[in-house]
Amino acid sequence: MSIQRTFKLGGDLEVNRLGYGAMRITGEGVWGPPKDREGALKVLKRAVEIGVNFIDTADSYGPYVSEELIAESLAPYQAGVVIATKGGLCRVGPNKWLPVGRPEYLEQEALMSMRRLKTDVIDLWQLHRIDPKVPVEESLKPIVKLQKTGKIKHIGLSEVTPAEIEQARKVADIVSVQNEYNIGQRKSEATLEYCEKNNIAFIPWFPVAAGKLAKEGGPLDTAAKQHNATVSQLSLAWLLHRSPVILPIPGTTSIEHLEENFKSLDLELSDAEWQSLEAAAK
Secondary structure: OOOOOOOEEEOOOOEOOOOOOOOOOOOOOEOOOOOOOHHHHHHHHHHHOOOOEEEEOOOOOOOOOOHHHHHHHOOOOOOEEEEEEEEEEEEEEEEEEEOOOOOOHHHHHHHHHHHHHHOOOEEEEEOOOOOOOOOOHHHHHHHHHHOOOOOEEEEEEOOHHHHHHHHOOOOOEEEEEEEEEOOEEEOOOOHHHOOOOOOOOEEEEEOOOOHHHOOOOOOOHHHHHOOOOHHHHHHHHHHHHHHEEEEOOOOOHHHHHHHHHHHHHHHOOOHHHHHHHHHHOO
């Protein structure tokens, strides 16, 4: 059975379900500029050339580096290209992430993201983490205000439970949720089911399986070889098959790997094969 290839984000932004995550086009520890700046710009351009029209970034990637590279390589944006960004994680060093949900901080960061991305409207702005010190309704107030003035089109969340989505929906229309999820890491199953019921996009970060499941000779590796595919391709194909609301955003700094990932859209397994992989993963 062939998969649904597109999804209407927020009901009006139709995107190809396989996007690109732009966290890795930064330095080590997601800090500072990339080692190969020209290479990063080429990957972004190539992504759009092969049909990727959903690119996900965050102000904290670098910080700021990823947004600036996206603007340098792609602005002014082609019609139909959707750029999503996030705010709410402050950076104090490599691999260090601090949730900050103060309304005035988030408002400033959203406006600065708009400037760095060289756009008049952020297609999708996502709260990167809920700050335990600030109720999510308070954090989202200025974002909803920016949405009403036309500076932000849609609002999303990241690393949340169904109860937290419900809480956020009291003040904002939530169109996407970004949680860690892959065939071997299923802790967000309840959140995915909530998103399915409410037609909310579910954007899995860390979409490619790792560990025992993906090792050489393991279930994913064996199935991938049977289909002349890679473990990455099979991991992404499983996500696309798992639910029509899932929008995987694999990241890479290699054009070859980017093109390889995109071919997972065409990878088809029988229902019985998917079921055997599911059983192996559990």
